[in-house]
Amino acid sequence: MIITLDPTASAEQIEELLRRFRRVGLSPAHEPGTQRVVVGTNDDELVAARLGLRGDPCIRSVATDALACPLVSRARRPEGSVVRIGTAGVGGERFLLVAGPCAVESLEQMRHSAQAVRRAGAHVLRGGAFKSRTSPYSFPGLGRDGLAILRQVGDEIGLPTLTEVVEVADVGAVAARADALQVGARNMYNARLLAALGRCGRPVVLKRGMAASVEDLLLAAERLALAGNEEIVLCESGIRTFETATRNTLDLCAVPWLKSRSHLPVLVDPSHGTGRRELVAPMARAAAACGADGIMVEVHPDPDQALSDGEQALTPAEFEALVRGLAPVVAAVGRTL
Numbered sequence: 139m140i141i142t143l144d145p146t147a148s149a150e151q152i153e154e155l156l157r158r159f160r161r162v163g164l165s166p167a168h169e170p171g172t173q174r175v176v177v178g179t180n181d182d183e184l185v186a187a188r189l190g191l192r193g194d195p196c197i198r199s200v201a202t203d204a205l206a207c208p209l210v211s212r213a214r215r216p217e218g219s220v221v222r223i224g225t226a227g228v229g230g231e232r233f234l235l236v237a238g239p240c241a242v243e244s245l246e247q248m249r250h251s252a253q254a255v256r257r258a259g260a261h262v263l264r265g266g267a268f269k270s271r272t273s274p275y276s277f278p279g280l281g282r283d284g285l286a287i288l289r290q291v292g293d294e295i296g297l298p299t300l301t302e303v304v305e306v307a308d309v310g311a312v313a314a315r316a317d318a319l320q321v322g323a324r325n326m327y328n329a330r331l332l333a334a335l336g337r338c339g340r341p342v343v344l345k346r347g348m349a350a351s352v353e354d355l356l357l358a359a360e361r362l363a364l365a366g367n368e369e370i371v372l373c374e375s376g377i378r379t380f381e382t383a384t385r386n387t388l389d390l391c392a393v394p395w396l397k398s399r400s401h402l403p404v405l406v407d408p409s410h411g412t413g414r415r416e417l418v419a420p421m422a423r424a425a426a427a428c429g430a431d432g433i434m435v436e437v438h439p440d441p442d443q444a445l446s447d448g449e450q451a452l453t454p455a456e457f458e459a460l461v462r463g464l465a466p467v468v469a470a471v472g473r474t475l
């Protein structure tokens with residue numbers, strides 16, 4: 139780390155600062171008369187926090203090359219993490235396919251969706267019971283009835299389930315009925331929800347907020363890990379840009395960026411990332427090519443009748459075609475479906 143001293147710092151204060159580093163076994167380099175102190179450490183942020191450097195009046199700034207996210211950083215687990223969602227693993231050799239409708243609408247719709255995605259090779263069934271929608275007039279989901287349907291269908295079909303949780307009060311109920319919990323884009327900054335998920339006992343799929351930087355996403359993951367839950371899967375699902383041809387701009391640069399800095403697995407959601415059915419399969423292939431650990435795709439038995447996100451949902455046949463087209467790309471990057 140590089141410390142810039144405050145111009146008012148006295149020689150005694152500087153000497154005391156250097157002693158503090160030496161007491162914890164570090165060797166600070168400081169040329170008398172200059173305002174820089176350089177210290178080599180393996181964990182800049184931890185040292186900065188332990189020594190209280192950022193509150194020190196004789197220090198103007200502390201520059202570290204690491205993000206303040208020691209728990210989720212790649213350095214902590216250079217080999218990467220495999221997170222288990224029921225019987226499925228994400229982050230290993232297998233490229234994970236999460237698929238299902240945006241929202242649980244009925245038992246019949248969920249059964250039909252589940253059969254279709256399993257036939258095509260999906261590993262995890264998705265479906266929202268609690269929806270966080272932008273418009274107050276949009277379908278908000280079936281709530282607890284939707285959770286029960288998702289659980290019933292997941293059990294019938296033999297697929298682990300993923301569903302969104304939107305508020306702290308529902309964490310227990312959702313964790314009791316789903317194999318993994320999703321934090322939606324609108325809730326990525328919700329510190330209370332992340333803290334509550336720290337003790338939920340289920341893996342969490344954490345979606346990048348639509349106006350969140352990749353650093354903010356990692357810091358949200360760090361908050362979750364600090365709260366006690368390290369079973370985290372990151373998910374890039376598009377950000378808001380000046381581009382209006384697509385619902386969001388799918389930021390695939392985020393994938394290798396996140397993979398290089400964090401040990402957590404990374405999913406890509408080309409459905410919300412593009413908002414357009416015809417773009418989902420090409421972006422799914424691109425996600426596999428750039429190193430994602432899997433994709434999450436919305437599939438509906440009859441997209442034109444869907445109560446939410448129908449314009450980006452694939453039909454069962456389109457999802458099957460997506461998986462077929464994905465196979466050679468997944469093989470080319472040394473993974474399996």
Ligand code: PEP
Nearest residue numbers: 240266270322323324345
């Ligand atoms: C979804 O997955 O259907 C969804 C609504 O996600 P988000 O809340 O991240 O938009």
Ligand code: MN
Nearest residue numbers: 240436446447
């Ligand atoms: Mn959706």
